[in-house]
Amino acid sequence: xxxxxxxxxxxxxxxxxxxxxxxxxxxxxxxxxxxxxxxxxxxxxxxxxxxxxxxxxxxxxxxxxxxxxxxxxxxxxxxxxxxxxxxxxxxxxxxxxxxxxxxxxxxxxxxxxxxxxxxxxxxxxxxxxxxxxxxxxxxxxxxxxxxxxxxxxxxxxxxxxxxxxxxxxxxxxxxxxxxxxxxxxxxxxxxxxxxxxxxxxxxxxxxxxxxxxxxxxxxxxxxxxxxxxxxxxxxxxxxxxxxxxxxxxxxxxxxxxxxxxxxxxxxxxxxxxxxxxxxxxxxxxxxxxxxxxxxxxxxxxxxxxxxxxxxxxxxxxxxxxxxxxxxxxxxxxxxxxxxx
Amino acid sequence: xxxxxxxxxxxxxxxxxxxxxxxxxxxxxxxxxxxxxxxxxxxxxxxxxxxxxxxxxxxxxxxxxxxxxxxxxxxxxxxxxxxxxxxxxxxxxxxxxxxxxxxxxxxxxxxxxxxxxxxxxxxxxxxxxxxxxxxxxxxxxxxxxxxxxxxxxxxxxxxxxxxxxxxxxxxxxxxxxxxxxxxxxxxxxxxxxxxxxxxxxxxxxxxxxxxxxxxxxxxxxxxxxxxxxxxxxxxxxxxxxxxxxxxxxxxxxxxxxxxxxxxxxxxxxxxxxxxxxxxxxxxxxxxxxxxxxxxxxxxxxxxxxxxxxxxxxxxxxxxxxxxxxxxxxxxxxxxxxxxxxxxxxxxxxxxxxxxxxxxxxxxxxxxxxxxxxxxxxxxxxxxxxxxxxxxxxxxxxxxxxxxxxxxxxxxxxxxxxxxxxxxxxxxxxxxxxxxxxxxxxxxxxxxxxxxxxxxxxxxxxxxxxxxxxxxxxxxxxxxxx
Numbered sequence: 001x002x003x004x005x006x007x008x009x010x011x012x013x014x015x016x017x018x019x020x021x022x023x024x025x026x027x028x029x030x031x032x033x034x035x036x037x038x039x040x041x042x043x044x045x046x047x048x049x050x051x052x053x054x055x056x057x058x059x060x061x062x063x064x065x066x067x068x069x070x071x072x073x074x075x076x077x078x079x080x081x082x083x084x085x086x087x088x089x090x091x092x093x094x095x096x097x098x099x100x101x102x103x104x105x106x107x108x109x110x111x112x113x114x115x116x117x118x119x120x121x122x123x124x125x126x127x128x129x130x131x132x133x134x135x136x137x138x139x140x141x142x143x144x145x146x147x148x149x150x151x152x153x154x155x156x157x158x159x160x161x162x163x164x165x166x167x168x169x170x171x172x173x174x175x176x177x178x179x180x181x182x183x184x185x186x187x188x189x190x191x192x193x194x195x196x197x198x199x200x201x202x203x204x205x206x207x208x209x210x211x212x213x214x215x216x217x218x219x220x221x222x223x224x225x226x227x228x229x230x231x232x233x234x235x236x237x238x239x240x241x242x243x244x245x246x247x248x249x250x251x252x253x254x255x256x257x258x259x260x261x262x263x264x265x266x267x268x269x270x271x272x273x274x275x276x277x278x279x280x281x282x283x284x285x286x287x288x289x290x291x292x293x294x295x296x297x298x299x300x301x302x303x304x305x306x307x308x309x310x311x312x313x314x315x316x317x318x319x320x321x322x323x324x325x326x327x328x329x330x331x332x333x334x335x336x337x338x339x340x
Numbered sequence: 341x342x343x344x345x346x347x348x349x350x351x352x353x354x355x356x357x358x359x360x361x362x363x364x365x366x367x368x369x370x371x372x373x374x375x376x377x378x379x380x381x382x383x384x385x386x387x388x389x390x391x392x393x394x395x396x397x398x399x400x401x402x403x404x405x406x407x408x409x410x411x412x413x414x415x416x417x418x419x420x421x422x423x424x425x426x427x428x429x430x431x432x433x434x435x436x437x438x439x440x441x442x443x444x445x446x447x448x449x450x451x452x453x454x455x456x457x458x459x460x461x462x463x464x465x466x467x468x469x470x471x472x473x474x475x476x477x478x479x480x481x482x483x484x485x486x487x488x489x490x491x492x493x494x495x496x497x498x499x500x501x502x503x504x505x506x507x508x509x510x511x512x513x514x515x516x517x518x519x520x521x522x523x524x525x526x527x528x529x530x531x532x533x534x535x536x537x538x539x540x541x542x543x544x545x546x547x548x549x550x551x552x553x554x555x556x557x558x559x560x561x562x563x564x565x566x567x568x569x570x571x572x573x574x575x576x577x578x579x580x581x582x583x584x585x586x587x588x589x590x591x592x593x594x595x596x597x598x599x600x601x602x603x604x605x606x607x608x609x610x611x612x613x614x615x616x617x618x619x620x621x622x623x624x625x626x627x628x629x630x631x632x633x634x635x636x637x638x639x640x641x642x643x644x645x646x647x648x649x650x651x652x653x654x655x656x657x658x659x660x661x662x663x664x665x666x667x668x669x670x671x672x673x674x675x676x677x678x679x680x681x682x683x684x685x686x687x688x689x690x691x692x693x694x695x696x697x698x699x700x701x702x703x704x705x706x707x708x709x710x711x712x713x714x715x716x717x718x719x720x721x722x723x724x725x726x727x728x729x730x731x732x733x734x735x736x737x738x739x740x741x742x743x744x745x746x747x748x749x750x751x752x753x754x755x756x757x758x759x760x761x762x763x764x765x766x767x768x769x770x771x772x773x774x775x776x777x778x779x780x781x782x783x784x785x786x787x788x789x790x791x792x793x794x795x796x797x798x799x800x801x802x803x804x805x806x807x808x809x810x811x812x813x814x815x816x817x818x819x820x821x
Contacts, residue, residue: 007566014573025581033588037596043604048614059548066787068622083783085613090786101548109787117549127788144552153681162552172684185553195645204551214727218572220579227359228551237594239587247359254591256582261591268407270367271360271420281598282591283605290360290544291420300595313542323625325603326614332542340603340614 022259030262034300040283043296043306048326051082051336053089058330059116060148060317064105067321071112072330073103079114081105081126084328084338093124093133106151111136111171113157115146121159123171137174141167148189152196152213160187160201168213178216182209188230194238202229208243210255222253224260231276231287235299244273244287250297264297266304275317280324288315294329294339308339361424361455368426371402372447378402381444390519393430393444400440415440423544424454428530434538446523452531454545460535463498466491468532470506483539597642601635609635611767617777618767622784627651627794634761641749644741648673660753666744668705669736672698676733680726691724699732709735 056076063070069090071081077098081091099117106112115121125136144163151157152168156177160166166180166187185204192199198219202208208229210220227246234241235252240261244250249265250273264285271290278285278299285297286308294315296306313332320327330336371377378394396418403414418438421427422445429435430444438445469488472479480488495502513521537543561569600606613619624633632652639646640653647653654670661667675698679690698707699718709717713731720728748754769777 004563004566007563007570010570011566011573014570014577018573018576021577021581026584028583028585028588030588033585034592037592040605045604064787066790068784069787085619086781086783088783090783099549108791110791127792145549155681155683162549164553170684186551204553214730220576235591235594236598237590239590248363252591254582254584254587257584257587258576258579258581259584261584261587268409268413268417270363270417279602279604281595281602281605283595283599283602291416293416300592323603324601325608325612327604332546338614340612 022257025257026259030300030302037300039301040298040305043284045296045306045308045327045339047310047337048340049084049087049338051084051087051338052334053080053082053092054078054334054336056334057313057332058316058334058336059100060102060114061319061328061330061336062103062105063319063321063328064109065107065322066109067323067325069105069109070319070321070328070336071103071105072317072336073100073114073116074334075099076334079103079112079124081112082336084326091126091133095122096135102146102148104149104151104157106154108154110154111151113149113151115149115159117145119143119145119161121146121149121157121169123157137171139167139169139171139174139176141176144186147187150190150192150199152192158190158192158199158213160190162186164203164205166190166199166201166211168216178213180211180216180218182218182221183207185228188228189232191233191241193234194236200232200234200241202232202243202245204228206245208232208241208253210241220255220258222260224251224253225249227272230272230274233276233278235278236280236282242276242278242285244276246272248272248289250276250285250287252299262299262302264302266295269295274315277318277320277327279320279327286318286320286327288318288329290314292331294318308337310337311335364421364424364426365453365455367406368421368447368453370406371399390522392523393446395442396439396445397441399427399438399445411440420544423534425531425534425545426453428526428533430526433526433529434533434541436533436541436544446526448530449527452527454534460531462491463495463502465532465536466495466502467505467509468528470502471510474506474510481538487536601639607766609633609766610764611769616767616769616774617781618769619782619784620764620767624762624764627790631760631762632757634758634763637758637761641754644737644745647745647748656753656757657748660748660751661744663753664744664747668698668707669740669744671705672707673733673736673740676729676736679724679729684726687724687726691721691728694729695721707732707736 054072054074054076056074058072058074061070061072068083068085069081070084071079073079075098077095079093079095080089083090095114097116097118100114101116103112103114110127111123111125113121113123119140119142121139122135123137124133126133128134142161142163144161147160147162149157149159155171156168157171158166158168164183164185164187167176168178170177183201183203183205187201187203190199190201198210198212200208200210206225206227206229207221207223209218212219225243225245225247229243229245231244232241239255241253241255242250248269248271249263251260252262253259254261269289274288274290276285276287283299285299286294287297288294292311292313292315294308295304298305308329311329311331311333315329315331317330318327325340327339328336329339378398380392380394382391382393400411400414400418403417404411415438422429422436422438426448427445428448430446469480469484492499513524534543534545603612608621610620611618613621625636629652640650647657658667658670661670675694679687679694682690697703697705699714709732713735717729717732
């Protein structure tokens with residue numbers, strides 16, 4: 001047992017050294033660095049469209065890359081592809097398992113994926129003959145619920161699961177290519193970097209990890225939250241990561257500085273973050289909370305600059321379109337709203 | 341009071357959201373403070389008066405004072421406290437909102453606070469409903485009646501026990517004095533309204549499926565795990581770290597560069613389609629537009645990544661490179677991208693073509709990369725996989741980024757397109773026109789069709805780009821003769 005003690009002490013001292021190294025490179029504060037930047041002022045967005053049609057809680061939504069179509073998943077067992085401009089439903093896909101928790105749209109626009117308590121990721125082909133949408137693949141290997149999935153291309157998809165692992169799948173063969181294991185709590189969310197070389201995952205062990213997609217290794221771990229990390233997203237330049245947690249704060253971690261740089265918190269905000277998305281330039285961070293509102297944070301001044309209030313229940317998902325024009329929020333009140 | 345049946349351990353035991361509930365708990369405890377907390381009043385119920393009731397307006401005023409917030413924010417916060425079950429309304433007990441008037445509320449007893457570790461179980465609910473049924477038959481609401489019959493069915497094996505417990509509790513409550521009884525009834529009723537909400541309402545405590553892993557459990561870390569963890573930590577220490585001034589500076593720079601391109605912060609020309617229902621913006625910025633807009637052209641100058649990701653920019657870059665007779669770098673980069681994201685079946689064929697066109701000595705579009713990378717790549721192409729060209733592709737990208745990109749920005753091609761670029765006039769719609777726009781909304785071309793068009797174009801271009809085999813052409817001409 002003496003050796004175990006030794007190893008444990010070594011681990012503790014190494015952790016202290018890492019913290020010291022991180023502090024050593026902190027040579028400025030956010031206030032100083034952003035001193036020269038003009039204040040943004042109050043940001044007021046209005047609901048431009050309301051997408052009605054789901055009959056139960058909406059758990060997830062994702063924009064397509066053309067910034068007009070989006071897909072949403074709800075626990076009434078339907079995956080609906082919306083044309084958000086005309087508010088028409090382009091496809092209403094019935095699901096085998098109604099306990100869906102996530103959905104994703106492929107960058108090419110050909111495929112959508114969803115998954116949930118059935119532990120599987122189902123891929124649907126939208127460009128089938130006769131406009132028929134059919135299941136193309138069912139990717140089953142996780143031993144826990146599927147919390148998030150994101151396409152890398154038409155042939156690869158990454159999924160995160162409640163069994164604490166993330167998996168990269170080859171869609172054509174339906175097999176796992178890489179398993180990313182290392183988290184010690186349920187993986188709740190994931191985001192892929194703009195250059196598709198890395199992805200980050202947030203988990204219930206209060207940390208987020210940066211993974212190299214090809215190598216399958218964890219490159220960096222970002223501790224700092226005091227509760228489950230529910231939402232995660234890349235800053236548009238690909239060098240920073242924003243996370244939202246049940247401890248009511250959002251934090252910005254820089255990949256090159258290897259530490260947390262900014263915390264977005266307010267004493268009047270007392271409920272957890274469920275989802276977040278940065279705007280196109282990164283200046284605004286939109287975060288959905290359990291108190292049915294979305295708060296808009298100024299990324300550089302770490303202040304709240306706006307609120308989107310309009311949902312009657314928890315905001316479960318939020319997404320900013322690829323051209324940065326509109327933000328879509330989905331809620332447990334079964335409506336999706338497009339804000340601008 | 342009740343015997344708690346052990347929950348079958350399916351490994352799903354951890355409830356989320358405890359953290360923020362503890363913060364709320366701290367605030368509620370402060371509210372209870374006799375000196376600085378909320379002032380109480382009394383509730384008059386026929387003959388009895390029950391103490392410790394508080395008016396909604398008092399609570400909201402206290403919250404405003406404590407958190408220095410606006411009345412609306414304070415009301416929302418108060419509603420949250422009611423929705424979570426820390427405070428319950430006395431008059432309209434089913435509507436869990438905080439009203440900014442003299443309607444009365446009472447603090448819930450800490451036993452029933454949501455931060456407690458135990459979960460409201462179905463058997464507890466059954467006992468509660470049975471107790472109320474015993475007291476007065478027919479008092480249950482329709483939804484409660486539905487729950488009751490459902491529980492009777494599936495808890496049937498325990499039903500004797502449930503009825504026994506309910507009778508015991510009923511007898512015990514009869515021995516209490518009236519005001520205590522009323523208070524306890526109210527508390528229990530409020531607790532169950534929060535945890536088993538009436539039809540068509542949502543419980544604020546609903547938090548989705550339970551987590552599979554409980555982070556509060558201390559895991560036994562094995563010897564091997566410790567070793568691996570220590571290696572990981574050591575690597576982490578070795579990692580080069582950039583100064584925070586550099587990182588923050590980079591963030592500020594990125595945000596400032598893109599400030600005018602962010603539709604949430606700057607207006608977009610000619611008009612924001614979401615606000616005016618006119619999709620001129622989208623038609624002007626389509627992928628294969630002849631003349632791009634000024635904003636788009638400006639965005640190409642931000643970085644090579646932006647230029648290459650915007651396919652129209654890539655086309656413009658190609659025109660420039662053609663003039664310089666150095667198009668092979670970009671062509672190789674594009675071919676490598678195709679290989680990376682293409683289907684697995686096409687991989688070996690693509691690798692062959694790439695080798696013949698770009699890498700073989702004497703190839704028609706030979707790229708100039710250093711010997712070591714060339715050697716590695718050629719060796720890798722014996723067993724082609726998705727990322728076999730990664731090293732060469734990065735090398736070529738850096739070449740383009742450091743040299744060709746800047747020359748492009750100074751070139752007449754770029755200046756020409758800058759001059760030609762459109763700067764559309766902002767729209768100025770009258771309300772009548774806006775209405776007409778709304779009526780004429782159209783979905784536009786489906787992205788799948790656009791994608792299919794792109795693919796067709798690519799195959800045509802690939803077919804046309806194959807270097808002509810002179811001998812074959814000559815032999816055809818000979819045969820014709």
